[in-house]
Amino acid sequence: MQFEPVIGLEVHAQLKTKTKIFCGCSTKFGNPPNTNTCPVCTGMPGVLPVLNRQAVTFAIKASLATHCKINKESRFDRKNYFYPDLPKGYQISQYALPIAEHGFLEIDGAASDTIKIGITRIHMEEDAGKLIHDPARARSMVDLNRTGVPLIEIVSEPDLRTSDQAGAYLRKLHSILKYIDVCDCNMEKGNFRCDANISLRPLGQKEFGTRAELKNLNSFKHVEKAISYEIERQTYVLEEGHNVIQETRLWDPVKNKTFSMRGKEEAHDYRYFPDPDLVPLIVDDQWILSIEKQLPELPDEKHSRFMKDYNLSDYDAKVLTASIELADFFEAVAGPLKDKKQAANWVMTTLLGMLNSKGITILESPVTAIAFSKLLALLEKEKINAGAAKTIFDEMVDTKKDPKIIVKEKNLEQVSDLSALETMVKTIINENPEEALAYRNGKTRLFSFFMGQIMKKTRGKADPKIVTQLLKSNLSTEPSIEKK
Ligand code: ADP
Ligand code: MG
Numbered sequence: 001m002q003f004e005p006v007i008g009l010e011v012h013a014q015l016k017t018k019t020k021i022f023c024g025c026s027t028k029f030g031n032p033p034n035t036n037t038c039p040v041c042t043g044m045p046g047v048l049p050v051l052n053r054q055a056v057t058f059a060i061k062a063s064l065a066t067h068c069k070i071n072k073e074s075r076f077d078r079k080n081y082f083y084p085d086l087p088k089g090y091q092i093s094q095y096a097l098p099i100a101e102h103g104f105l106e107i108d109g110a111a112s113d114t115i116k117i118g119i120t121r122i123h124m125e126e127d128a129g130k131l132i133h134d135p136a137r138a139r140s141m142v143d144l145n146r147t148g149v150p151l152i153e154i155v156s157e158p159d160l161r162t163s164d165q166a167g168a169y170l171r172k173l174h175s176i177l178k179y180i181d182v183c184d185c186n187m188e189k190g191n192f193r194c195d196a197n198i199s200l201r202p203l204g205q206k207e208f209g210t211r212a213e214l215k216n217l218n219s220f221k222h223v224e225k226a227i228s229y230e231i232e233r234q235t236y237v238l239e240e241g242h243n244v245i246q247e248t249r250l251w252d253p254v255k256n257k258t259f260s261m262r263g264k265e266e267a268h269d270y271r272y273f274p275d276p277d278l279v280p281l282i283v284d285d286q287w288i289l290s291i292e293k294q295l296p297e298l299p300d301e302k303h304s305r306f307m308k309d310y311n312l313s314d315y316d317a318k319v320l321t322a323s324i325e326l327a328d329f330f331e332a333v334a335g336p337l338k339d340k341k342q343a344a345n346w347v348m349t350t351l352l353g354m355l356n357s358k359g360i361t362i363l364e365s366p367v368t369a370i371a372f373s374k375l376l377a378l379l380e381k382e383k384i385n386a387g388a389a390k391t392i393f394d395e396m397v398d399t400k401k402d403p404k405i406i407v408k409e410k411n412l413e414q415v416s417d418l419s420a421l422e423t424m425v426k427t428i429i430n431e432n433p434e435e436a437l438a439y440r441n442g443k444t445r446l447f448s449f450f451m452g453q454i455m456k457k458t459r460g461k462a463d464p465k466i467v468t469q470l471l472k473s474n475l476s477t478e479p480s481i482e483k484k
């Protein structure tokens, strides 16, 4: 029997407000433990939460960017459970009436089609604290700095069918939240976290099967790998005639497998009820409209514009708009240049290659967009050739020097003096009569041999376009001679 995977993702994104969701404490990461705290976020009796307006604005912005319908009235509820990182004994969240519902985002399918993935709801909630375990001294400590930091939870419809689609959905959502600047989206730091729900059903069946929920997925790769593993595991369970049990599983990135954390019988009954300390959240049209006006160009729109304005392929535009930082970098590079396609190629290969090999982000690039643009301007004006440009680029990475200075220092100015190059071409042909003969007899592969000789003579500085023309004309001036 063939099975079809059904996947739905729940994403928690930390909103980048300066202060917490219900008190004035700082949200700054990395401060000494328990210094960003007050009676409200440490859950003292008798305190009252006050909703942070900026957090609501960010939540609405994220909702609009994912095509959700904003609920003009939403509510905060108490989600009750006991855990040492939750001093109040409940988390303030939204349950029955979330801030937004019924959205979607679009991802690329395998057959260069577009797939719409539904977003069930987006709700606001507060984060919990952090436990720090110290097994050496057999103790655990709690840091409440994160307690009360604002989150949105974005719940997808069970519309995803493969781990690749899940990865694409997550990357798209990540990219959108970065574009609209409401979340730092650092998965390792945990301010963009994902739980994945997976079930299988016999192909053609309408009802969903029993699902497992995967937690502890802190990179895109882990999400994709864990889902693939889980699909394989559940297929095996079903093929063996057993049932998948509803449970929460964790991903072990070392062993590359999921393992059971808790079963359904241990699942919490949260006893949600409306928080009596908070009035319903009313959002009027004017507020929504003013946020809508602040929405920047989103990834899909930027992608279309890049194809149109810069004449880029669908693929190139996708690579360059995947992150807002890369898109901005590319636009700053390409802006002053004529050849946008060349700029795109250099950004995608040379620049991204360098970042990749150094393991750094574009924000940490030793070569700025302006410096990179200057380098490509020299190439465009044929002051240097592509080989020299690469040498200069490597030097810029090491020294951060201006490309023009490197050209002077290393004497890399392109040789485009026609008569000097023509003399050189003639000499090379005379010095290599056998190769010249073979070329003229059809061994055209030897063209690169001659080009190589000229580049050797000029230490790589000859204008390849001029040399190509000169070689072609000089190598074909004599009639073809029969080989004896
Ligand atoms: P919970 O509150 O227990 O996490 P929800 O109904 O809110 O449950 O669903 C959470 C996520 O699980 C959603 O993203 C949803 O799309 C997904 N989901 C629900 N049922 C299934 C299923 N049978 N298989 C896979 N995913 C599912
Ligand atoms: Mg869940």
Ligand code: ZN
Pocket (backbone or CB within 6 Å): 020, 023, 024, 025, 036, 037, 038, 039, 040, 041, 042, 148
């Ligand atoms: Zn506080």
